[in-house]
Amino acid sequence: MNTVVNDPTRTVLSRVIGWFAKGWENSAEADMIASLDDFTIQSIAHDCGISPDQLVELAKAGPHAADEMLEMMRALNIDPAEVEMRLRAQFRDMQINCAHCASKGECRRDLANGNAAANFAQYCANSQDLNALRASPDFLAG
Structure with missing residues (x-):
């Protein structure tokens, strides 16, 4: 499979x-x-x-234009699969935001060096959605 x-x-x-x-x-x-x-x-x-x-x-x-969103969710202890399943339209909109993001370099650096959770709100177009998701226990990774 x-x-x-x-x-x-x-x-x-x-x-x-x-x-x-x-x-x-x-x-x-x-x-x-x-x-x-x-x-x-x-x-x-x-x-x-x-x-x-x-x-x-x-x-x-390209096919990896929104990969940072999934990595950011994981860095924030958010379960991407749960968000996609429960909030499909919001998940799609967040992918579109990420795909068009002009701050990918900063995002990738923060993800690579472990500073994403501390810094994402300064540049991430999805920061409000991500903060709301991580405030809800229903969307946190096990």
């Missing part, structure tokens, strides 16, 4: 982004996106609960 497919933290959105990236490894993403018809883009976006423009932007960002 493929563990990536069974990983509860891999959302439909991240799988779609992964599909785009894998299919376009040897091509320019913009060219590949342009080759899809509007109906296909709209259908995929609808299935993911996002706009077609967001889908195109996320595909260009």
Whole structure:
């Protein structure tokens, strides 16, 4: 069994982004996106609960554009699988925020050196959501 497919933290959105990236490894993403018809883009976006423009932007960002969000949740003792299961739309919106984040360098440094929990509120677009989640025992990792 493929563990990536069974990983509860891999959302439909991240799988779609992964599909785009894998299919376009040897091509320019913009060219590949342009080759899809509007109906296909709209259908995929609808299935993911996002706009077609967001889908195109996320595909260009790549399959790992929101990996920091999952790492940040773990650094804050938040269970990403529980959040995704109970708050699917909020989880997706947080992934989109993370994918578009301009503070990835600072985030990655803090995650790597163990300072993320102390510093994330200064730069993370998801800080309010993350603080609310870690204040709720229902979303804390076991």
